[in-house]
Amino acid sequence: MRLNPWVGITAIATLAFLYLPMLAVAVLSFNKTRYGLQWSGFTWDWYVRLLNNPDILEATRNTFVLALVSTVIATVLGTLFAIALERYPWPRRSQGFLENLLYLPVVTPDIIFAVALVVAFGAFRMVSSLFEPGLFTMILGHVTFQIAFVALTVRSRLKSLGHDLDEAARDLYASYGYFVRHVLLPLLTPGIVAGAMLAFTLSLDDFVISFFTSGPTSQTLPLLIYASVRRGVTPEIHALSTLIFLITVLLVLASERLTRR
Amino acid sequence: MNRLIVWFGELTTPAQLYRRGLWFLLPAVIWILGLLVIPGLSLVALSFAERGQYGEVVWRFNLENYARLLGYGIFGWSPDTILILLRSLWVAFVTTLVCIVLAYPLAFFIASRPPRTRYLWLALVIIPFWTNLVIRTYAWQMLLAPDFPFAKLAQGLGLLAPDAGLYPSPLAVYIGMVTAFLPFVVMPLFSSVERLDWSLVEAAQDLYASRIRTFFQAVWPQTLPGLTVGVILTFIPAMGMFVIPDLLGGAKYLLVGNLIQQQFYASRDWPYGAAVSLGLMVMTLIGLALYRRRGKDVDLV
Incomplete structure (x- = not known):
């Protein structure tokens, strides 16, 4: 295929345009000056300070607790949901309803999602103080949008597996429990892992739903960065953002490796 | 049975x-019904309620929130809210259009790489998308600040007052939006471009079609499936976007997302916020319905 050289030039320029913001942040994270954007020498200082900043450490902990717990719950629920959708003969109308239910969290704009959760937790609070804004409500919120993504990933794996091995296992007198544990789940593992990875990154990445459901003690990294943008960014935030960027890249590459096999 | x-x-x-x-x-099912469907329906109920004196919800049926959504306030009619709704549509439209224009060269460029490095280039497009949006947005805030080269250049050309920055401004919002959504268009478009039937392009060239005509008659129709997915993945979330206009747009360039957020925080007017959210949901559903009609054979995920 022969392309006009301008196509290549535009493409590279567009890519540069995508990377420019991250590059600027990374460069400034090594800059000695605290205020302003003038370059005045290289330093690791801001990275060292990160490790001694209790707020940032706390937010890091919250972010990972939130992502881990919600991913585990969403992976279990999403996998079950996918099996139910793909392996049971639901009547046509209920199947349509379930199908819509599956896509609903994907197509709802996240701000509406968040607002609906605010209203729901407001109502639940009248029953129990458990629903005060905090890590618990954030986990509930994250799981709700993660379920759909896990279910979609696992379901596509189920579809590509087909029914043959199910049939073979049952023909050979495997009980249903034995079949699920020793045939279905091992076969589904790549799909489940991919779904969980996706759910995990989505949770790390989420801002809007966290913003609306968080409380005073449940600051996560995106919320912390947003708050400090409002107050005026410090080089520590540049350093933190650079680290988050690098970690996400590694996570994405790792999940790519895992799912390719 | x-x-x-x-x-x-x-x-x-x-x-x-x-x-x-x-x-x-x-x-x-119980989880999604309990935390998304029922809350969503209560949002509908809430939109017919009233704000009490202290920001509490008063359950007295009225249509005032919808009247306000159409611009009828206590001081008579004003176009402010309608303007915000239309602006959100417009921003989403422009974002999508610019993304499409930039995505074509990129998709063709990646498709023309040798297979070995093709996925590397593709990964290069996706990686920024996996970076937190808040980080990418504040990075643009910095890049468009008064003492950065871009603003200096604009100042030098006389497009900008000396010592002024390029943000907050509509331009900053568009830049932020385009960089946020570009991968959503490039990815599905690439999958269409990769499967392009080049013999049609050759035939068009053999028959002396101009470059523009070759593109619009031999290439464009073949990439429509991917393009439709890209448009949906961009247009719908762009309408409800809240972080980017919040950080890059300033108070004068509000979008629906910001309006909703204000009602739930600063103004504490949940019923009105619910009405605005439903307005956004209706716009989203119309968008999806159009997509269903146009691109039935295209998978979303």
Whole structure:
């Protein structure tokens, strides 16, 4: 295929345009000056300070607790949901309803999602103080949008597996429990892992739903960065953002490796 | 219900099968119903309620929130809210258009790389998308600040007052939006470009079609499936976007997302916020319905 050289030039320029913001942040994270954007020498200082900043450490902990717990719950629920959708003969109308239910969290704009959760937790609070804004409500919120993504990933794996091995296992007198544990789940593992990875990154990445459901003690990294943008960014935030960027890249590459096999 | 059936090697009855299936189904269904569907429906109910004196919700049925959404306030009619709704549509439209224009060269460029490095280039497009949006947005805030080269250049050309920055401004919002959504268009478009039938392009060239005509008659129709997915993945979330206009747009360039957020925070007017959210949801559903009609054979995920 022969392309006009301008196509290549535009493409590279567009890519540069995508990377420019991250590059600027990374460069400034090594800059000695605290205020302003003038370059005045290289330093690791801001990275060292990160490790001694209790707020940032706390937010890091919250972010990972939130992502881990919600991913585990969403992976279990999403996998079950996918099996139910793909392996049971639901009547046509209920199947349509379930199908819509599956896509609903994907197509709802996240701000509406968040607002609906605010209203729901407001109502639940009248029953129990458990629903005060905090890590618990954030986990509930994250799981709700993660379920759909896990279910979609696992379901596509189920579809590509087909029914043959199910049939073979049952023909050979495997009980249903034995079949699920020793045939279905091992076969589904790549799909489940991919779904969980996706759910995990989505949770790390989420801002809007966290913003609306968080409380005073449940600051996560995106919320912390947003708050400090409002107050005026410090080089520590540049350093933190650079680290988050690098970690996400590694996570994405790792999940790519895992799912390719 | 008690007749015996064979379901993939298992002798069972439909009733038994449903009973077991419900164990798989119910946890997720109850979760989504309880935390998304029912809250969504209560949002509808809430939009007909009223704000009390202290920001509490007063359950007295009225249509005032919808009247306000159409611009009828206590001081008579004003176009402010309609303007915000239309602006959100417009921003989403421009963002999508610019993304498409930039995505074509990129998709063709990646498709023209040798297979070995193609996925590397593709990964290069996706990686920024996996970076937190808040980080990418504040990075643009910095890049468009008064003492950065871009603003200096604009100042030098006389487009900008000296010492002024390029943000907050509509331009900054568009830049932020385009960088946020570009990968959503490039990815599906690439999958269409990769499967392009080049013999059609050759035929067009053999028949002396101009470059523009070759593109619009031999290339464009073949990339429509991917393009439709890209447009949906961009247009719908762009309408409800809240972080980017919040950080880059300033108070004068509000979008629907910001309006909703204000009602739930600063103004504490939940009923009105609910009405605005439903307005956004209706716009989203219209968008989806259009997509269903145009691109039925295209998978979203």
